[in-house]
Amino acid sequence: MQLRIFTEPQQGASYDDQLRVAQATERLGFDAFFRSDHFLSMGSASGLPGPTDSWVTLAGLARETSRIRLGTLVSSATFRYPGMLAVQVAQVDQMSGGRVELGLGAGWFDAEHAAYGVPFPPKRFGLLEEQLELITGMWSTPQGEKFQYSGEHYTVTDSPALPKPAQSPVPVIIGGNGPRRTPALAARFANEYNTSFPAKADIPERFAAVRKACEEAGRDPDDLIYSVALVLACGSDEAEFARRAAAIGREPDEVRRNGLAGTPQEVVDGINQLREHGASRVYLQVLDLSDLDHLELVAAEVAPHVAG
Structure with a gap:
């Protein structure tokens, strides 16, 4: 089982905070x-000192780390034009020596x-599908050839489809909880399907839908x-666990039900269930953070018991 650290910097984190983590x-x-791709804090968090752009941040981290994979869970198709996103991700992949993964969602x-003046179309799945077609198409176009694309939302004419990422291909992660369209996109484009914060009882059904697709x-x-x-939310004893749950605004019983929480053994048991x-x-x-x-x-008391 691979364990990845996933952060939510829009809740309040500078670049230096993310670098330390x-x-x-x-x-x-x-x-x-991995980090989220959001520009506004949620809940009661102040969000100070303000949002950081995910791909700018990952570019910096690409030069200040040497081994770990880096990516988004997930970038929003509404935030960037797909041709520009293809360039950004390819460049960060080069900067990291081929350690980037692109999570993309609707x-x-x-x-x-609204807070940052970005259009939010009511129907976005078509937008996402075309972005996946365009980004993966640009990356896979042989060097020296031109990429063309004509869709409902985007048209690309005589693109040199450069730069190329270091990896071929860059792993694509598709996440979501939709019963039909998300599994179909995962089956068509993804290297990985992710379900984020599901009810634990729903996980087998969501995986089964993707396998069927x-x-x-x-x-x-x-x-x-x-x-x-x-x-x-893990603590070496009940008191430490309760303190960590409180620090993120969660009740111990609730986070035990819905997360990976409690003592190290409880977290191990939860991961093994997954x-x-x-x-x-x-x-x-x-x-x-x-x-x-x-x-x-977690590295000392959980990871050694879920490896392999």
């Missing part, structure tokens, strides 16, 4: 540092679009990685 992620042996948070598309369902993102459901990768949502001892505990 990313470098701890690498030092402690976790597989990857977008959902209309308030952040793969079969219908003539793809081996085992070609995909199946992953889950859940909030993390493995039984078919997951081979877990994104541990770390909300308190000042608490590096939290990562130390």
Whole structure:
């Protein structure tokens, strides 16, 4: 089971805060540092000092780390033109030596679009599908050839489809909870399907829908990685766990039900249950970026018991 650290910097984190967590992620042996792609805090968080752009941040981290994978869970198709996003991701992949993964979704948070003057179309799945076609098409176009595309939302004419990423291909992650269209997109474009913050009882059904979509598309369902993102709150004892739950505004009983929470053994048991459901990768949502001892505990007391 691969363990990845997943952060929500829009809740209040500078680049330096994220750098400390990313470098701890690498030092402690976790597989990857991922971040959300949002521009407005949620809930009661102040969001200070303000949002950081995900791909600008990952470009910096690409030069200040050497091993861990880097990516978004997930970028919103509404935030960038796909041709520009293809350039950005390819450049960060080159800067990292081929360690980038692109999570891409349709977008959902209309308030952040209003807050920063970004259009939020009511129907976005078609937009997402065309972006996936265009981005993967540009990356896969042989050097020296031109890429053309004509869709309902985007037209590309005589593109040199440059630069190329270091990886071929860059892994694409598609996440979401839709019963039909999301599985179909995952089957067609993704290297990984992710379900974020699901009810745990729903995970097998969501994975099954993606596997069925793969079969219908003539793809081996085992070609995909199946992953889950859940909030993390782990303590060496009950008091420390309760303190960490309070620090992120969660009640101990609630976060135990809905996240990976409690003592290290409880977190191990929760991860092993995800493995039984078919997951081979877990994104541990770390909300308190000042608490590096939290990562130390998980690396020492959880990770060795879920490896393999």
